[in-house]
Amino acid sequence: MTDTMTNPTAEPEYPALAACPACIATPSAVDRARAAAAEKAARIMLSVPDAHCALCIQTVESDLEKMPGVKSARLNLTLRRVSVEAEPGISAESIAKRLEKIGYPAYELDPGQLSMTETDKQGRDLLMRLGVAGFSMMNIMLLSVAVWSGATDATRDLFHMISAMIAVPTVAFSGQPFFRKAWAGVRNGRLDMDFPISLAIVLATGMSLYETFNSGHHAYFDAAVMLTFFLLAGRYLDFRTRAVARSAAQELAALEVPRAIRLTGEAEEPVAVADLRPGELVLVRPGGRIPVDGVVVAGQSELDRSLLTGETLPVFAGPDLVVTAGAVNLTGPLTLRVTAAGKDSSLHRMADLVAVAENARNKYTTLAEKAARMYSPSVHLLSFAAFAVWMWLTGGDVRFALNISAATLIITCPCALGLAVPAVVTAASGRLFRAGLLIKDGSALERLAEVDTVVFDKTGTLTRGTPEPVTLEGLSPEALAIAAALGGASSHPLAQSLAQAARAEGAIPAVLTEVAEVPGFGVQALWQGRRVRLGRAHWVGAEPLDVTAAYLGIEGQAPQSVAFADRLRDGAEEAVAAFKAQGKRVILISGDVPGAVGDLAARLGIDDWRAEALPEDKSAAINALQAQGHKVLMVGDGLNDTVALSAAHVSISPASALDAARVASDIVLLGTSLAPLPEAQRVSVRAVQRIRENFAISFGYNVIAVPIALVGLASPLIAALAMSVSSITVALNALRLK
């Protein structure tokens, strides 16, 4: 892969007009790197986030199979991934382009980053154990029904024996995940949920074996296996949710491969950013992201620093300008001398700040942990107390007392507790995934439910980060025609947007000659013998405005200005309005100039806004809010937001955000619209409510069942009933989530 992969817009339309020798040299380097990537790419994986229906499968697969060189394509709708088998020479990029054309934006995945095989193996392992437990449960249940209906003497003993033959190997195989975790917990000196589970399973199996050999009346093999089955079901759900989230998070990480072009003497070579050393020279092409901190040595261009600072207005870049990693180079190629790369770069310092902020957040205790903390000790105490009391009452009948104690453990065992959280989280994250939100962290759902304040970033979050002309009314038809022609000749975002808007107005591009892009300044050409220019204010000879603007100069006429405003992201208005309707405080904090931020705030009806905020200011503002007891949801996309994202109680970033921002946030918004956010918050509130209900249900069952067990009336039938009914109620309650 080359660095162009990260910037699909950057190629292959090199501004053919740019007057620089380096531009002519660049394609060869790209081609070489691309050929190297294609050779080994026999199986190509792409992420297709928009695929969601039966028709999508058909469209994507049949279209790809028509592509020459493609052997077969298969779309996995669950993971939203297409896997393409192609002949060498077909690049992932060309497939992505083809998919983009039929309306499915696709992103290449680095197969090395996706440790799918390992996750798959774990999932299959759990599923196998679950299957074995299910098989045994059903068979033992059949035998148990006979015992419950009154089988006696030799028949009962035979049935118990057969049950034992099925149950013991099953428990030994299927119970392993619990035993292993419990053992690890004990070694670290803590008792979590797994210890009472393991104890109950082992004790129930052991007691039942003893009873079977002594022709006892009660054997709890069915209960032991059922316990294993239901708890494994909870584990598997939990695993699946996390596996889907993890693979998607890996996908996001695999999307961006940091590369740079190193200049050594005459040659250019693509290298990993990590391998760059201070003092080396790096070439950044137009459209490319600056990979390191450095100083401009040669070249002129403009830099878009919106992801770093939130400012929408591009800044001029020329020799001796100090630049930081993350800015996007717009018009001309730049040669940089690296001053800091890797660990010393500003990017890495940001990562350190993020790590500090995250430490504070990791202290969050989930509802499940709280429940486990209360539950584990009380169950052990209860069971032991039952044993002691019955020893005393019966005058030392160990067998009877152990039976009671085992029955107590089985009946209190957290079948429902084990399902209470995973079932709800699976249902909720499935719903949110369909709405286009990806939960990266298990506790994020619970934290999202507590939110009472929402902080938005401006550029790239509430807006698309792509400017569009406010109005073209001031331009005469001929000026519009010239603007359309000049704008179309440049790769600068303002120029492109102006050309598009002019064409939308019905302007036919004027015929120009000698069109040339002057990197860092603008485009110029000859029109009917007169010089026309589109670019920066002083170059065109106009008075600069205090808003983002481009200037059009026609020789012999006064220069004209076109002001630009950032386009709102889809759903931004709805999202803000819905959050306000929910009674949440909405705050806008941006690094942009007050004028632009104030305009946007007024448009969206946000009263509380702050402009020109540095990254530290943002996180400080959030910390101040949290110190007042508010729970803050931060929505942001830029590098300047990363610290704030990790400082907030919970954070969301769009998929278009920089890698660093997505890593720092808990939830990633896969679509382009912000509209699902308030809905997601509502779903999370409901989900937490369901989790609490589930805890209440399982507690309720215990309140009824425990006294029965304690007085010694619990039979295997009652244990089996209590367990299955409570588990099913809890699962059904989770499915009610709408």
Place this chain on the structure above:
Amino acid sequence: MDILAVLIPVSLFLGLAGLVGFWWTLKRGQYDDPEGDSQRILRGDYDDHPKP
């Protein structure tokens, strides 16, 4: 009650057959894309040109 000597092995055998079947589906990767498979089964063109 002699019938038990036949019925119990038979029921165990059937259960085991189910378990082996489950194991087979697991190995064949039939749980990798449940959502996609549920949609694929309704597609008409699949009947005419089934894919391996």
